[in-house]
Amino acid sequence: MSLAQRRILLGVSGGIAAYKSCELVRRLRDLDAEVRVVMTEGATHFISPTTFQALSGQPVRVSLWDAQAEAAMGHIELARWAERILVAPASADLLARLAHGMADDLLTTLCLASAAPLYLAPAMNQQMWAHPAVQANMATLRRHGARVLGPAVGDQACGDVGSGRMLEPHELRDALLASFGDRCLAGFKVVVSAGPTYEDIDPVRFIGNRSSGQMGFAVAAAAVAAGAEVTLVAGPVSLATPAGLHRRVDVRSAAQMHAAVLEAATHADVYIGAAAVGDYRPQEVSAQKLKKRDGGELVLHLDENPDILASLSAQTAHPFLVGFAAETHDVATYAQGKLRHKGLDMIAANQVGGGLGFEAADNALTLYWADGSVELPRVAKTELARQLIARVAERYRATRA
Template sequence: MLSLTNKRIVIGVSGSIAAYKSPDIVRRLQDLGAEVKVILTDGGAKFITELALQSISQNKVHNNLWDKEAELSMGHIELAKWADAILIAPASANTIANISSGKACDLLTSVILASDAELLIAPAMNQQMYKSNALQDNLNTIKNRNVEIIDPEYGDQACGDIGQGRLASSSEIAEQVARKFTNNKLTGKKVLITLGATIEAIDPVRYISNHSSGKMGSALVDACIESGADVTCIYGNISTILNNRSNNISANSAEQMHTKVMQNIKNQDVFIACAAVSDYRVKNIAHDKIKKDNLDLTIELTPNKDILADVCKLEEKPICIGFAAETQNTIENAQKKLKNKACDAIILNDVSNDDFGFNSDENEVYFLSKNINQKIAKNSKYKVAKKIIKIFIKELL
């Protein structure tokens, strides 16, 4: 089933008469689950109002590269990084020519150049314009950069001509965007992912835990499902929403998580240990609430079982990917973990940096394995998860 759940789409609306259809395209993208932001070119604004697009997208419409307020925080770069995909619908012949020649002459073309998001272009124009050598040359140049062209339809045109040039239907355009996020490289593969923080009870009301939100693990669940995997997710304490297409099993403490993982690990092809599992638990959990009495209180801790190491020791072991949250000698410590636990890869998270890691929506990690030491630069956790899965598929599967 096609879905754009949690996807961020920037739609560029340029100066074609078909711009009046753009609110419907925004709706179809939202129906598939996307959040949509609009960039309206000066040409586009001649055919559709900013207010209509703002009302439908429920986001401010961006139309000016020279917006002093937005550029205080480098607005065009922010939009470029925010997007998982940029769709230009309708794409005018003029905007297509600008993209083909790499121009950054307005907000839309600047955002495109500054973004590594998927790019899709849905041309709409008079049939003769569409047939012209210049336009076809420009489309070919763009196609060679791995950009997807959503071909216009054949039929009656606003100008009275009949031919190819009518904007593809709104639902076809939205589905084409969704297809960009679906690949089948993990079809038939079973992936077990742990995520979130474990909770170690002290007494009936207090516990020891950590700052993990589960956002990185949940992004990995999304990325694996989009690649066709059958995902089981064992989650601790989280502050994120889980994909409803994974088999979601809750586990509070490290002990519970260990049990649930061992119960579900059989026949899994891949194990991704992303949960922040407590190394220790309270040795004697108090039956009743511990009363305050102004004296020092000592809580004795005892080590928990190591879930990742135990999965790596299984006779029929899946491919194992662990996470290492480190604050000092990060690469060295992560490489030790890779060796000591005999797992196939470690994703190193430097949690000493407040800008990303725990609880943040962004992350920067290293993918480490016997043969790979690759930095995945700071980006949304979803984009980082996509890159982790891409490297995993290429190097380890």
């Protein structure tokens, strides 16, 4: 991965999350990007401009009233220089000023004066993020073309827990990296399923699996970056919605995921089934918690869940179908069998267990189709998803175009 000679203007507004932006500059520079930092006055109360200057290797601008810089219209020069503008963190105040077209400091002036795509990484208290005024401002900014990255859900500096955390530096870096990528799915409608499914036994217990949803969410984000209109059907996970998503549908059980995918795939060009859907569900769900029986055993009778891929494949007209096969052994045999048995266009096979696949930050895949295959070596799931999407677009055009 490289951002060699790509020109990134990083705006930093006032907020405790500004400390993460130091790491972001380092990660961007590691990919050979050119980074220039513009700070609001409030941001300097959290991080010194000297820190960003040392990390970026470039002077840091704060004031619109810098006589030396503005003698040659420095803010216009910076606005023209930038290929991407990312504001991280983007405070509620900064978002409000941008939404209403205000240009009362250097950073807002740059954002209005530049034709570069604008990316915003909000960071604030969860109650503040939920406020109708903030959400109205976000809606305005999206209408004006701003790309919103996050926020994430989690612990906050104030002690609250909820939505409002700035995305992590590597997530912001990957979003910028993807923005320069090949838009190989421009104009496509893509449905992605991700995460586990849970089948209730009683109000307390359920049958589930260890899928974190990371791979499926990375695939959805990569499809968005490739220009697709993406609907994500997600099982019970704790992951932030990928930026630019058309729609997210949250489900719990296999039956709910089956219904949601079939509805979403009605007009889709591609379906990528990255979810780890449970094969079975209890025949009966107890309305009350099942109590332990001394010296006894509990027997569960299970019924088979509906098969999403098989249901889609059986349709006369269906999307380009990409399945996933997570196996502990005989990976190639099981994956190729599933490819043929379910009538798929492509299957992505991977070994799981022993630190591979589930709950890991990286992964490896082998892709199979009717008359070929390719190995995608172990890399970060975000990069692996990008490679997968490129192969899907390639095979789609080879068979459907």
